[in-house]
Amino acid sequence: MTHLSINALTKRYPGEEKPAIDSLSLEVESGKLVALLGPSGCGKTTTMKMIAGLLEPTSGDILFDNQSILNIAPEKRGAVMVFQNYLLFPYMTIAQNVGYGLKMRKVDQATIDRRVGEMLELVKLPSLGDRRPKELSGGQQQRVALARALIVQPNLLLLDEPLSNLDAHLRFEMRDLIREIQQEMGITTLFVTHDQEEAAVLSDKIALILDGTLQQYDPPMGFYESPKSRAIADFFGGVNFVTGTQDKGRFTSDLGAWSAPRGIEAGSGLATIRPEDIEICEAPGENVVSGNIVSHVYVGTHSRLKVDVGAHQFHVVADAGIIKTYGTGSTVMLHLPAEKIWVLPHAKD
Structure with missing residues (x-):
């Protein structure tokens, strides 16, 4: 297992006014999975390519176990990258694709065959070794790409949007498999994604990057319960905002x-x-507001409400059965639990 340190890493492309990634610093503990999260073009993949040795940083340093790797050739860093488009060799069988890295390292064929079998078992494709990539589904091809990366026992696994080409059902299956394998092998992993839910489900910590700059680096719960800025709260979506004044644990609006x-x-x-x-309640009290339901959507497992409260509109996720009691036009009381409110600084215009 490898401890990854990223120190003030910057990449500026020629002719670009702003750096693609600006002074990024991160510590990734051995055996942990960290998601690099952000919208397209924010610098996530640029960061990963610098770690893999596919791009040279403008400044900063990258260390594996406290040793700089910047002067080490990409193929000797022990970091392997899995891309969203699989990059399997179409003329090879699945077994040959998986064993390719060992063959390049001149490992004997008996060992290759044994390790390929182990990897195909690991990714739950034990009987597909003789097939060609074109005979496999997208989800199966991504599993093969993962097996090919893992067979060389890398120090660091780099996953670049590996689920983006899969449909919803396959994404759920694949993310569970990735997490299961990562925890079983204890391999330090970086996972690039633009999907907030994917990052929260998969990772031990999330590094949110916006416009080339690290915004927050915390376990997933930190982004939902204590975002450091409105931009971060907005990125994770669905948050209700009320402006006012905070004083000694009392918020007035x-x-x-x-x-x-x-x-x-x-x-x-x-x-x-x-x-x-937000909780629907039956009586007035501390942290309770009253409003009118203007929208009610039943989505099976829960209901989504929009409630007008004065000049504000609150989005509420409630129990699915609430539709039996409240509908559009109903008056409802909302309890805002004190421990669930997070007050950010607000700059007045």
């Missing part, structure tokens, strides 16, 4: 005064609460 002990201590604030944290 045009909706009244609430208990809100988390976040800034004092000053102009932006109270945030996620739709799934």
Whole structure:
């Protein structure tokens, strides 16, 4: 297992005014899976290619177990990269594709055959070794690409949007398999994605990159419960915002005064609460507001409501059965649990 350190890593492409990635610093503990999350063009893949040795940094350093790798050839770094488009050799069998890395290392054929069998078992394709890539589905091809990467026992596994070409059902299956294998092998892994849910489900920590700059580096829960800025909260979506003033754990706005002990201590604030944290209640009380349901959507496992409260509209995720009690036009009381409110600093215009 390898500890990865990224120190003030910067990449500036010729002719570009802004760097593609700007002073990125991260510590990835041995055996952990970290998601590099962000929209297209934010610098995620650029970062991964610098780690793999496919791009040279403008400045900064990359260390494996406290040793710089910048002067080490890509093929000797022990980092392998799996791309979203698989890059399998069409003229080879699946077994030959998986064993290719060992063949290039001049490993004897008996060992290759044994290791290929082990890898195909690991990715749950034990009987497909004699087939060609064109005979496999997209999900199966991605499993083969993963097996080919893992067979060389890399120090670091780099996954570049590996699920983006798969349909929803296959994405769910593949992400579960990746997490299962990563934990079983204990391999340090970086996973590039633009999907917030994917990052939250798969990773031990998420590095959110926006416009080439690291915004927050925390376990998934930190992004949902304590985002460091409105931009971060917006990126994870669905958050309700109310502007007001924070003072000693009390947040005051045009909706009244609430208990809100988390976040800034004092000053102009932006109270945030996620739709799934709002509770429908039956009686007035602390942190309770009243409003009218203007939209009600039943989605099977739950209901999604839009509730107008004064000049604000709250998005609420409620129990699916709520449709039996409340419908569009109903008046409803909403409880905003104090421990679920997070108050950000808010700069007035």
